[in-house]
Amino acid sequence: MAQLSQSELDQLLGGSMFELVPFNVAVIDREYNIVAGNGNFEEYFGNWRNRRCYEVCKRASQPCERCAMKETFEDGRMRVADETGVDRHGRTCHYAAHLVPLRDANQQITHVMAMKTDLTETRSWKREYDRLFERVPCPAFVIDRNYRLTQANDKFREIFGIPDGKFCYEVCKRRRSPCRSCTAALTFADGAEHVANEVGVHKDGSAAHYIVTSSPLLRGQQGVSHVIQMATDITEISQLERELQKTQDYYEALIYNSPAGIIAVDSSGDPKVVNPAARALLEWTAGQPPTAARLRQMLPEQFFASDAMLEGKLDLSEVPVCSAQQQHIPVRFSAVELRSGRRQLGRAAFMEDVREIKRLEQEKLDAERLAAVGQTVAGLAHTIKNLLMGLEGGMYMVDSGLSKGDASRITAGWQMLQRNFEKTTSLVKDFLSFAKGRLPELSPTDPNALARDIVALYVDAARLQGVELKLELGTEVKAAPLDAQGMETCITNLLSNGIDAAALRPEGGGKVILRTSEQAGDLLFEVVDNGGGMDWEVSGKVFTTFFTTKGNKGTGLGLLTTRKIVQEHGGRIDVESTPGEGATFLIRLSRERLQAIANSASGPANSSHGVMG
Numbered sequence: 038m039a040q041l042s043q044s045e046l047d048q049l050l051g052g053s054m055f056e057l058v059p060f061n062v063a064v065i066d067r068e069y070n071i072v073a074g075n076g077n078f079e080e081y082f083g084n085w086r087n088r089r090c091y092e093v094c095k096r097a098s099q100p101c102e103r104c105a106m107k108e109t110f111e112d113g114r115m116r117v118a119d120e121t122g123v124d125r126h127g128r129t130c131h132y133a134a135h136l137v138p139l140r141d142a143n144q145q146i147t148h149v150m151a152m153k154t155d156l157t158e159t160r161s162w163k164r165e166y167d168r169l170f171e172r173v174p175c176p177a178f179v180i181d182r183n184y185r186l187t188q189a190n191d192k193f194r195e196i197f198g199i200p201d202g203k204f205c206y207e208v209c210k211r212r213r214s215p216c217r218s219c220t221a222a223l224t225f226a227d228g229a230e231h232v233a234n235e236v237g238v239h240k241d242g243s244a245a246h247y248i249v250t251s252s253p254l255l256r257g258q259q260g261v262s263h264v265i266q267m268a269t270d271i272t273e274i275s276q277l278e279r280e281l282q283k284t285q286d287y288y289e290a291l292i293y294n295s296p297a298g299i300i301a302v303d304s305s306g307d308p309k310v311v312n313p314a315a316r317a318l319l320e321w322t323a324g325q326p327p328t329a330a331r332l333r334q335m336l337p338e339q340f341f342a343s344d345a346m347l348e349g350k351l352d353l354s355e356v357p358v359c360s361a362q363q364q365h366i367p368v369r370f371s372a373v374e375l376r377s378g379r380r381q382l383g384r385a386a387f388m389e390d391v392r393e394i395k396r397l398e399q400e401k402l403d404a405e406r407l408a409a410v411g412q413t414v415a416g417l418a419h420t421i422k423n424l425l426m427g428l429e430g431g432m433y434m435v436d437s438g439l440s441k442g443d444a445s446r447i448t449a450g451w452q453m454l455q456r457n458f459e460k461t462t463s464l465v466k467d468f469l470s471f472a473k474g475r476l477p478e479l480s481p482t483d484p485n486a487l488a489r490d491i492v493a494l495y496v497d498a499a500r501l502q503g504v505e506l507k508l509e510l511g512t513e514v515k516a517a518p519l520d521a522q523g524m525e526t527c528i529t530n531l532l533s534n535g536i537d538a539a540a541l542r543p544e545g546g547g548k549v550i551l552r553t554s555e556q557a558g559d560l561l562f563e564v565v566d567n568g569g570g571m572d573w574e575v576s577g578k579v580f581t582t583f584f585t586t587k588g589n590k591g592t593g594l595g596l597l598t599t600r601k602i603v604q605e606h607g608g609r610i611d612v613e614s615t616p617g618e619g620a621t622f623l624i625r626l627s628r629e630r631l632q633a634i635a636n637s638a639s640g641p642a643n644s645s646h647g648v649m650g
Contacts, residue, residue, distance in 0.1 A: 484514050
């Protein structure tokens with residue numbers, strides 16, 4: 038076959054255009070000899086003259102086993118081949134060879150023009166892209182315009198399974214048709230990036246929550262041909278959000294339905310929570326919660342004081358709050374600081390209306406007084422009946438002695454009348470003391486000073502009876518609202534009984550102890566003696582009306598009077614005794630009830646924000 042002349046070849050190659058093309062161009066004959074090469078070709082592969090193509094481009098000694106150029110010589114078709122060769126510096130290179138057949142005047146293929154585009158850097162970038170695509174820490178996948186998965190990384194396969202050329206909606210959502218709202222469809226339509234919150238299915242069948250970002254990847258004649266999507270799995274976050282919402286709903290329901298008034302303020306004092314119970318308690322009917330300034334007028338000042346809350350807590354057993362109608366309402370008030378780590382968020386107050394409790398306490402006190410009066414009246418009637426029987430017996434003896442002229446009978450009858458008259462006189466005096474109808478006059482009193490004064494009065498009298506009277510004062514005891522005169526009567530009765538009991542010890546060594554102490558918010562007075570003691574049956578009767586162990590020396594009203602005074606203070610008195618080991622009488626006064634009685638007596642205008650002592 039005839040070869041093209043140089044002029045024909047130059048004409049065919051377009052003269053100077055051969056040198057101007059921006060890629061490597063060489064012309065090769067059927068013997069694989071390079072007959073022409075532009076400057077780019079020579080610069081890339083080196084000297085080509087009088088050499089074959091496989092020697093220049095591949096550094097090989099014989100033609101390639103699969104030669105795309107040979108196929109072009111045979112079928113005359115243009116083709117593109119992806120080749121690997123060696124450049125002029127001996128480095129491996131990658132290039133795309135566009136092979137174009139060249140024909141002579143008889144349309145015979147005499148040469149092939151090879152246009153080679155360097156892909157070495159492109160291949161390197163592709164390897165980096167593939168590495169990045171596989172290692173990206175979230176599911177990444179590529180889909181075509183038919184929504185078929187063409188590529189997916191390891192994270193995608195780990196979460197959704199192996200795609201195997203399936204449609205994205207089949208693999209990610211177990212659907213049989215495309216999603217109605219599809220970010221990929223939007224990107225295919227406008228070529229822009231789109232983000233959406235999606236719910237799919239993990240490969241194990243569980244729900245998958247993820248945020249997907251769709252971006253255009255490749256473009257074709259019809260616009261975007263492929264879209265890359267990256268998904269951020271937020272399943273655990275969604276579960277946490279649901280749990281957090283559930284917890285928030287739970288606490289909101291507790292706060293909203295709590296019978297206690299709850300108010301929470303931020304660090305600036307502005308209210309953030311005012312539940313219905315707090316609104317009702319404060320008589321607040323406005324749609325908006327009270328302002329910070331208004332709250333300061335309504336709530337106790339300790340709630341806003343920086344140093345009032347010890348260890349982040351505040352507890353006031355009874356304190357008035359001011360309602361929207363300017364009414365002072367007694368409440369049990371407590372507060373806590375709200376913190377997030379070391380950061381202070383604000384404070385929360387809890388209020389319980391104690392008006393009903395105070396009313397019930399007052400009714401209880403009244404009921405206790407009425408019960409005591411009822412017991413007294415019943416006992417008094419029984420005692421008077423016994424005294425009348427004694428008087429009647431004495432009168433009968435006197436009358437019968439007079440009628441018979443029996444002087445001894447008259448004398449015996451008169452003595453009987455005298456004894457019952459004395460008992461009647463003593464009874465009336467004790468009853469008048471017991472039946473005083475006044476309320477206790479409470480005032481700040483030092484319990485230790487009161488006990489010290491009483492012991493000072495009785496210590497000498499006890500010594501004369503061979504009894505040691507001791508005083509043990511609690512160092513933690515603080516002042517309390519007490520009726521000093523009434524409590525003196527109580528303690529005096531207990532000491533007198535204790536001294537009498539201890540003086541009767543056959544072996545001597547009688548001892549009586551008066552103690553004061555504090556226990557769980559209660560003020561305690563304790564009288565202990567080492568006298569003969571009492572059995573269980575007698576211990577159960579000592580506070581009943583007109584019961585006495587002193588025979589004709591007692592009326593039974595001493596301990597009854599003591600119990601009455603203690604009850605008027607809102608407290609109680611208990612006794613523990615063992616025969617032969619003495620007895621212990623314990624007066625227990627609740628400071629909270631003492632304060633309530635004091636506040637009730639002084640009225641709302643004089644009530645304090647705190648508890649005394």
